[in-house]
Amino acid sequence: MDAQAVLAGLDPEQRAVAEAVRGPVCVLAGAGTGKTRAITHRIAYAILTGRMSPQRVLALTFTNRAAGELRGRLTRLGATGVQARTFHAAALRQLSYFWPRVIGGDRPTILKSKIPLVREAASVCRVSLGGTELRAVADEIEWAKVTQHRPEDYAAGVARAGRKSSVNVVDVANLYAMYEQLRRERNLLDFEGMLELTAAVIGEHPEVAREVREQYRHFVVDEFQDVNPLQKLLLSMWLGDRDDLCVVGDPNQTIYSFTGATPRYLLDFTREFPDATVVKLVRDYRSTPQVVALANGVIDRAVGEEARRHRLELVAQRPPGPEPDFTAYADEIAEAEDVARRARELVEKGVPAREIAVLFRVNAQSQAYESALASQNVPYVVRGAERFFERPEVREAVVRLRGASRAGADAETDGTGLIHTVRHVLSGAGFSDRPPEGAGAPRARWESLAALAQLAEDMAADNPRASLPDFVAELEVRAAAQHAPPLEGVTLASLHAAKGLEWDAVFLVGLVEGMMPIIYADTPAAVEEERRLLYVGVTRAREHLHLSWGLARSPGGGRQRQPSRFLDGLTPKASTHAPPSVDRIKTRRVAKGPQPCRVCGRPLTAAVERKLGRCEDCPAEMNENVLVALKDWRAEISAEQRVPAYVVFTDATLQAIAERAPETLEDLAQIPGVGKVKLDRYGPAVLSLCS
Structure with missing residues (x-):
């Protein structure tokens, strides 16, 4: 070039x-x-x-x-x-090179984590710390070292910075001093010491x-x-x-x-x-004008001379898209359930699950969304969990691929040959074209191997002459950089972990006072950093953006929560902290009372029961031959469209169809899990099988 x-x-x-x-x-x-x-x-x-x-x-x-x-x-x-x-x-790299010449002696061992040494320092100092407190002390020592504060001036530095810790400042200073003593005695070097x-x-x-x-x-x-x-x-x-x-x-x-x-x-x-x-x-090539306008609106309200001096007003370059959606929910559970439903609908409309993200302020919010997505049979990936290339199935697959490469397994040099070879090698590790039903470990293992197979397809598309050695070399580079291929699942991540990433669709959840900004952001500077954190979340979305909050923590609780102050003037017709009303902003609530079982009338609470329309142990007539035919048809469709079977219809939906034996499109549309898109796409074929 x-x-x-x-x-x-x-x-x-x-x-x-x-x-x-x-x-x-x-x-x-x-x-x-x-x-x-x-x-x-x-x-x-x-x-x-x-x-x-x-x-x-x-x-x-x-x-x-x-x-x-x-x-x-x-x-x-x-x-x-x-x-x-x-x-x-x-x-x-530089320190290792110059060590023998200017320092000499044994090279230090690099500390991968401060926590074990902090735990030992606490034992020596007779300070009792729980797991969360150990992490807090490690964080404080890291902050002190990067800001060039020694143990003796740590307390003064904390006071000047207005910094707060869950552990007593004097205890942290003493633990910091003992940590440094133990580190030097054992010839250990942490990451900050490496730079220093x-x-x-x-x-x-x-x-x-x-x-x-x-x-x-x-x-x-x-x-x-x-x-x-x-x-x-x-x-x-x-x-x-x-x-x-x-x-x-x-x-x-x-x-x-x-x-x-x-x-x-x-x-x-x-x-x-x-x-x-x-x-x-300032030309934004990532997001639609609607998303860019909201991002500009969030950051335009930043206060302070510094913020005004360097404000960047983004200019959208993409064609228009849907307006960002603001939704208030009765409670956090209703919020999580509806976000999962919307994510499923996006997948049904053709948005890959890996191009959808649910972003929250703190990791503790993840659990509700994990449960809700699982109940909707939507795969998900929690960012920040076990590293991809450290998973046992991935390590095994890489070893197999490396062995096949050395043996010259890919005689063909076109992209089709690479895809075929990688899939063949991965089959020895348990990979198949169809994912296992349900969730759990088998599903997670399959998704890891499927990500490697998809990576081979992507490489072949970029370079039709790519070979298996090329693919293995790419895997080794990615493993060294911890650059995992995208997994086929909705990403669950904190706003901090989402920086640098982007998705087609983003759900920003839990946007209430006390969470956004977080309750301990009690200075103007801290509040402004929270505003920038929301801005980062908004700018992760390319096209679909949903912002939501729950007015209560749990069902039946008092609806005392207020939407984030950062949304003032940005939500439709809303400009105050007052709880939104129906005429000012769309509010979604759980339907009054649970759905009754169509057999015994008992309220249905489990997701699978609501889909079936009956209790799992209630008797129901079903044509087994129809169910088998529906599953065979679904397998053909999923293979043809190269999507997981559950994206076509879940097992529970097929069972509900076989039980209810719909005769018309109107009958079929009444079954949970059959939306308009699926009705248009698959309705006639399903009715043909049912008849």
Whole structure:
């Protein structure tokens, strides 16, 4: 690829970034504006025009996945050899290289978690801590280290920052001191110490500084609004007195200040570098104009001089879509049940389950949605659970694929051959074209293997000549970066965990005062960070966006909750905190009284009973031959459409159809689980089988 081809297809602002090949450069990039595209094309353009040597570029980001994505894009642009790493990976590489020369002795062991050492420190100090308190102390030690506070000045730093902890400040300071003592005695190094020691080695050894600065002359830092003081210290040591630095960030997405991150370095970049080139990316290619308008509305109400100074007004580039939907529910259970129903309807209309997300403020809210989705037979994935490539079935599958690759299993070189070979190898690990019925471990195992099979199809579509060794190499790169393929399930995630991701449809749930903003956000700065967190949630949606809240915690409870203040003036005809009324905003309530059993009249509570219209143990006439015929037909349809069988009709719906033997489309439409889309698509075929 030549230099001019790299610039082709960039919008004017992205092109301005790409052509600013010498620093300092500050890119203020709104959500969905193509910031990764802009900075990767900048690096590639500079390399292809001879302005940069790829070996002299260090691109820094915050996750292995983001670093892997940067490397992949640069490779596709012909810019191989660029180092794209996290701060910690770059520091560890340098520290390991210089250790024998400037420190000597045994290299320290890297601590993967602080909690075991905090637990031991607590035992030595005779401080009793539960599991949650251990995590809280570990978080406090991490904050203290990234903000450069020692145990002796931790308490004063907490007071200045207005920081609060569930553990007594004096106890934390003592535990921090003992943690550091135990760490040094055992030659252990935590992630913060890794950065600090690397910075110290460069600062105290001029020959090391010269070597590092000769190696890396051009720096690019993504998500610069999330840099903490310790990372900024290390970056400054790498730079020295040079200014060939390009930073990219969005002050509207500053949501990690509790970890020590600060947008100050992004907002004050032009003060540190007065001659900096500043480019704003505001063309939003991700979301519809309706979603973008709501996002702008949320952030436009931010208060404070800092927020006004760097506000980015997004400009939508996509065609119009549906308006965001605001819904008040009687309680949290009704909210979860209806969100699950809506998610199922989206899947029935053709939206892949992996393109749907339910986002909440705290992880404790996940359980209600897990139960509701399971009752609707909608698959789901909880983000932040066990890592994909650490699952036993995935490890087994990768071993099998690696063995098949070494044995030359794919003689065919076209994409069809790759797909066939991968599916054949995965079948040995238990994969089949049809998923197992129901949920549980077998279903989770199948979905993991199905994700690998889908990844092979995606690779073959991108590169028809891809081979099995290519696929295995891709898996190894992804495993190293923890870049899991998308699983076929609705994503359940906290708003913090959702940053950097996007979906076709997003449900933002639990938007009540006390949860959004969270109850302990008791300063103006903390409240504004909560507003930015909602903004991040809104900007995850490409097309469908649903915002909701429950007026009570549980069924029958007092409806005292108020919708989030951040929705003021944004909900239809609503501008105050008053509980919404029917004439101002749509309110969904559970139907009065549960559905009665059509056999015995007992109220039905279980989801499967409501679908059948009777108690599970009540007698019901059913034509077994019709049920068998319906299941065989469903298997053919699911194979033909390449969707799981439950997407066509669930087992409970087929059983209800076989029991009720509908004779007309109107009869069929009365059966739960048969919506308008399915009625139009499958109705005549189902009636034919029933007759």
